[in-house]
Amino acid sequence: MLQVRASSAFLPSTSSPSPPSSSQAPAPAPFRLSGKSQRRGGLIAVPQASRVARRSVMAAAGAAAAAPAAAKLEDADALIDSVETFIFDCDGVIWKGDKLIDGVPETLDLLRSKGKRLVFVTNNSTKSRKQYGRKFETLGLSVDEEEIFASSFAAAAYLQSIDFPKDKKVYVIGEEGILKELELAGFQYLGGPTDGDKKIELKPGLYMEHDEDVGAVVVGFDRYFNYYKVQYGTLCIRENPGCLFIATNRDAVTHLTDAQEWAGGGAMVGALLGSTKQEPLVVGKPSTFMMDYLAKKFGITTSQICMVGDRLDTDILFGQNGGCKTLLVLSGVTSLQTLQSPDNSIQPDFYTNQISDFLTLKAATV
Amino acid sequence: MLQVRASSAFLPSTSSPSPPSSSQAPAPAPFRLSGKSQRRGGLIAVPQASRVARRSVMAAAGAAAAAPAAAKLEDADALIDSVETFIFDCDGVIWKGDKLIDGVPETLDLLRSKGKRLVFVTNNSTKSRKQYGRKFETLGLSVDEEEIFASSFAAAAYLQSIDFPKDKKVYVIGEEGILKELELAGFQYLGGPTDGDKKIELKPGLYMEHDEDVGAVVVGFDRYFNYYKVQYGTLCIRENPGCLFIATNRDAVTHLTDAQEWAGGGAMVGALLGSTKQEPLVVGKPSTFMMDYLAKKFGITTSQICMVGDRLDTDILFGQNGGCKTLLVLSGVTSLQTLQSPDNSIQPDFYTNQISDFLTLKAATV
Structure with a gap:
């Protein structure tokens, strides 16, 4: 009676390696129940499960067990050329509260001019995509509703995906x-x-x-x-x-x-x-439901995606769980000190101060 | 900042073998942080941690890894003679809601006449011991406030124990x-x-x-x-x-x-x-804080205690975690079918229908 009774194979997933507890039915591979890594973790202390998840990502990439330190982004062009889609977390990347982060409109314009697909993902479920659309508009950003993936939408999309x-x-x-x-x-x-x-x-x-x-x-x-x-x-x-x-x-x-x-x-x-x-x-980050959903919707493979976020244990882990490239921006909650602390084992591929660094790191030469 | 920072070695404990998570400081032996077994478990499905805890209890007693099935209580005298103190859970053992369970006053009188110490333990924190005392009185039971251990009292007692x-x-x-x-x-x-x-x-x-x-x-x-x-x-x-x-x-x-x-x-x-x-x-069941507290207070060893309860994953586990004898009564939420289900691995030492069986199972021959 208290078992997990998912009605479809399309379960939200993370790469969390935690086995399901004895009261849970095993989820059909390759999807697993999610949220463990987040629950066990702290805001500062690195979640144990995340560490293992990261290791499994690294192992899959043929790297050593220990995650190499993130590299400072030096060549934005190379990163941009290597991917087709950018997924942006919103708070701490695009805006802070009600204030746009410097250089965001120009950066988004640059990426669009290079033919990149832009997607905006947020765990905030208090607003719908339409309501988020109005927020982007208020801040002077032209973003289509279809480009916004809030966890409120993810919940409805998940129910659709399983033919609820x-x-x-x-x-x-x-x-x-x-x-x-x-x-x-x-x-x-x-x-x-x-x-x-x-x-x-x-x-x-x-x-x-x-x-x-x-x-x-x-x-x-x-x-x-x-x-x-x-x-x-x-x-x-x-x-x-x-x-x-x-x-x-x-x-x-x-x-x-x-x-x-x-x-x-x-x-x-x-x-x-x-x-x-x-x-x-869990349908929001770091579960990869939203990423799997949009990869399917747009017909792209996740290795062609770069996840850009300001949080290690949600955004970067979300990207890594999904098999994406990852870029940490320091314009939100994570400091360089936290990133480089020996206690942190969630290492993005790259880090940079803010997304407008794309404009100056060679990428402006379109 | 998010570490567990207990200020004393007197930490509430269970025998749950789960290691502390990476965000927790290790608790001083032999006490451990508690609650894991309860959190992982279900109401019906047997918690994995409990199963392990039970195994460790059995292992300590030199028994096989698999818990032997509980025996139906046949000789109440032998059980009563073998212990000094009875700890009773209240709801499902002494009363059901506002109704006394049959034969309870006579049973408590019998035990008192045999010189046994009686203690009443409940996880309900909405009432104080004084308020519980009034409930016993209303039901026609003469119980001293000092014999009542509600988790509300346990919280205050715990703070006292660590010199908060x-x-x-x-x-x-x-x-x-x-x-x-x-x-x-x-x-x-x-x-x-x-x-x-x-x-x-x-x-x-x-x-x-x-x-x-x-x-x-x-x-x-x-x-x-x-x-x-x-x-x-x-x-x-x-x-x-x-x-x-x-x-x-x-x-x-x-x-x-x-x-x-x-x-x-x-x-x-x-x-x-x-x-x-x-x-x-956690200061309530199945953490053994209350049991350790009263063992210390009354100067008794827990092997001289029999824990009587109607729930496997709180009462019986609480007794087993504390090293007590355990008696399951079927007058509350647990049925014989649940007890004997192959899915259940929390096995008390004995089970019986209700505590008034003490009156008929030879024990009446005082």
């Missing part, structure tokens, strides 16, 4: 972005902000009814998280046969505001894990 | 029982029900202040759980040097009402784990 029945419903712990994407994909849903004010007032014999047609619970960041939602989601996952537990991401922190780091979607997912004892299917 | 400084504060995610026990133990606290109605309303630049004197965050079952509490607790654990993360328990389900199973303290603990990426120190 249209007569089933999705219970949502999360904000508006998830609801909008589910609606666009034609799925029935309940929960979300509507349940934000509901309370459990203790009365003898109190019993919570739940909808037996719920076939998936999608959990993302939710600042209106409460016990009602925990219990409702738990009942669906535990009592509805085959009900999926899908996490948009397991990020420890998110940037609700720029003033500090806020507890992220990992908190909401952790709560449901604590009450269901079931591992979620 | 009186000028530091405790942030509480949980209900009134924890506050009352902290108050009785003379600790300063904040949070609890007071924060139940607080919301995070998004404004640009929003910043949550937190008290830098908080040296421990205690997390228990909390039906008024919300994002404010998650963020406050996370800030304390992540940003206050040495701040402890203490869980009263990690139970997947609790019995808020008898009408159904409700998401338990494991949900609140899981949320904080998801946002801090730090493992909690």
